[in-house]
Amino acid sequence: MAITVVGSVAFDSIETPAGKRERCLGGAATYFSLAASFFTDVRAIAVVGEDFGRRQEAVFQAHNIDTRGIERAKGKSFFWEGSYLEDLNEAKTHITDLNVFAAFDPKIPDSYRDSEFLFLANIDPVLQRRVREQMPDVKLVAGDTMNYWIKDHREALLEVLKGLDILLINDTEARMLTGKNNLVQAARGVMALGPKALVVKHGEYGATLFQKADPKGQGTKCFRAPAMLLDEVVDPTGAGDSFAGGFFGYLASQPELTPAAFRHAMFYGSVMGSFTCEGFGIDRLQKLTRKEIDDRFILFRELTHLD
Amino acid sequence: MAITVVGSVAFDSIETPAGKRERCLGGAATYFSLAASFFTDVRAIAVVGEDFGRRQEAVFQAHNIDTRGIERAKGKSFFWEGSYLEDLNEAKTHITDLNVFAAFDPKIPDSYRDSEFLFLANIDPVLQRRVREQMPDVKLVAGDTMNYWIKDHREALLEVLKGLDILLINDTEARMLTGKNNLVQAARGVMALGPKALVVKHGEYGATLFQKADPKGQGTKCFRAPAMLLDEVVDPTGAGDSFAGGFFGYLASQPELTPAAFRHAMFYGSVMGSFTCEGFGIDRLQKLTRKEIDDRFILFRELTHLD
Numbered sequence A, B: 001m002a003i004t005v006v007g008s009v010a011f012d013s014i015e016t017p018a019g020k021r022e023r024c025l026g027g028a029a030t031y032f033s034l035a036a037s038f039f040t041d042v043r044a045i046a047v048v049g050e051d052f053g054r055r056q057e058a059v060f061q062a063h064n065i066d067t068r069g070i071e072r073a074k075g076k077s078f079f080w081e082g083s084y085l086e087d088l089n090e091a092k093t094h095i096t097d098l099n100v101f102a103a104f105d106p107k108i109p110d111s112y113r114d115s116e117f118l119f120l121a122n123i124d125p126v127l128q129r130r131v132r133e134q135m136p137d138v139k140l141v142a143g144d145t146m147n148y149w150i151k152d153h154r155e156a157l158l159e160v161l162k163g164l165d166i167l168l169i170n171d172t173e174a175r176m177l178t179g180k181n182n183l184v185q186a187a188r189g190v191m192a193l194g195p196k197a198l199v200v201k202h203g204e205y206g207a208t209l210f211q212k213a214d215p216k217g218q219g220t221k222c223f224r225a226p227a228m229l230l231d232e233v234v235d236p237t238g239a240g241d242s243f244a245g246g247f248f249g250y251l252a253s254q255p256e257l258t259p260a261a262f263r264h265a266m267f268y269g270s271v272m273g274s275f276t277c278e279g280f281g282i283d284r285l286q287k288l289t290r291k292e293i294d295d296r297f298i299l300f301r302e303l304t305h306l307d
Helices: A028-036 A054-062 A099-103 A125-134 A148-152 A152-164 A170-177 A181-189 A239-252 A259-277 A283-287 A290-304 B026-038 B056-064 B099-103 B125-134 B147-150 B153-163 B171-178 B184-193 B239-252 B260-276 B283-287 B289-306
Strands: A003-006 A010-016 A019-026 A042-048 A067-070 A078-083 A092-097 A117-120 A138-144 A164-169 A197-201 A208-211 A220-225 B005-006 B010-016 B019-026 B042-048 B065-072 B077-083 B092-098 B117-122 B140-143 B166-170 B197-201 B206-213 B220-225
Touching: A003 A028, A003 A125, A003 A239, A003 B042, A003 B125, A010 B019, A019 A028, A019 B026, A028 A042, A028 A054, A028 A197, A028 A239, A028 A259, A028 A283, A042 A152, A054 B289, A067 B005, A078 A099, A078 A138, A078 A239, A117 A125, A117 A239, A125 A152, A148 A152, A148 A170, A148 A290, A164 A170, A164 A239, A170 A197, A181 A197, A197 A239, A197 A259, A208 A259, A208 B206, A220 A259, A220 B289, A259 A283, A259 A290, A290 B220, B005 B239, B010 B065, B019 B026, B019 B206, B026 B042, B026 B056, B026 B239, B026 B260, B026 B283, B056 B077, B077 B099, B117 B125, B125 B153, B140 B239, B147 B171, B166 B171, B166 B220, B166 B239, B171 B184, B171 B197, B184 B206, B197 B239, B206 B260, B220 B239, B220 B260, B239 B260, B260 B283
Parallel strands: A003 A042, A003 A117, A010 A078, A042 A067, A117 A138, A138 A164, A164 A197, B005 B042, B005 B117, B010 B077, B042 B065, B117 B140, B140 B166, B166 B197
Antiparallel strands: A010 A019, A078 A092, A197 A208, A208 A220, B010 B019, B077 B092, B197 B206, B206 B220
């Protein structure tokens, strides 16, 4: 089943201990779309500037990602510059130029309206909500957010959470959102705000899925997926969005959303996140094959399974 | 098969967000012995002072732990006071009184000499080495250490590492010991110093076992065990030593040290560490039943296994 994703398509300048790259194609919607495209049809909603040319368009086309919802505006695309020189787990932002993104008003092409899955990548919660309201009939909605929205746009974010089935955030964000330091308590706090499930991403330690054990919200079911033990993390930019793409892409490819489907989705999320870390920007995702994904899935199983 | 363990038996005063306890029975050898005693015979080597009375002795006896190697000296037992008020993952030490431990010269009772497993808990590497040299014929030797020995007693520690089969430390210690920030590189660095295997404990994120893939040291095999998702961490003191006790105790109980035995040992280590966090000091370990251990093992499997 098709996924519609709304989020940023951007240019990133990145410095890590492994080197430096200028103006790579990036943005949450780009990473998400590429990762999810290995599992299902993906339709992207974003806005780009005049610097988004044929070469960038070709990246999406090579993965059969529908770009009819990517609006072309006058000016420059969203630009981010950051580094991970001291800590590979946390980006230090040097420059954020919103450019055409400042006036982004997401428009949903008619051809996207039968999408059964919707992913609201990390953008202004006001925009996330606007898209959500225009697609009331989707089967499953997941979303991401970040510290900035949690801290300074809390009211708008809480409105988005009410309409989410699954929220994907990291440890710090889960704690910030709920004021709970204990992860289980934080997860319960998040689910009390709306989402039926929460994925907490732990970076190099993997990720945990929390789900309400029954419809009344009594009890919590948990599942943990590992992260890949990589010899070298070349560039972690987009790893979280790639996790979301693998996770949600796999779910959308399944006939039924069984508990087993969710567990496998966690593994595929972690698999896709691990590949992204192996190259700068989208380098590794672009070259990836389905066989490599399946091989890594088997590795993840061996890494965690007793028998 | 029996394990001989050398380490500290101490009194701890502990403050955590859950409360405060004065002078609980603690020390690495205590936690290790209690945890391992659920799986195999344990023989302890330590020194205690006149404040170690019948009540403390009874704790060891209740778990059939051999205390003939626990020397009684004039003066007070090792005392530690610490808190975890800001961060449950890192103790803040207020007081360390070595007391009788300052002149500890481990003596191995003859009745311990047929032990096939030896655990060198976190003490002065000079003492670890002395014990190791007196038990040259053991089948498997594992050990622990800490930042203090890594930083200021490196030469002595390196001598200990040469005689270890398995080292158990945490992320920070693995990085400090090797100067490598990447965990896989750090693990390879540790194994180049002697140990054939390394267990890195990640606190609330579980633990990873690294093993040389073949005797020439080419390649690395990895296995990850989760940690329990606890509603409340009452007191993390001794969780690492309890992990070591469950891990090594399970290995010692097995007829053969197969790859599957190591994977199960990682789970049992994590299980025992999780119980310790549920109460102050050794409270939870003292009340524990084998059935609770087996039930939690099953929970850990459900938490991580796809099918």
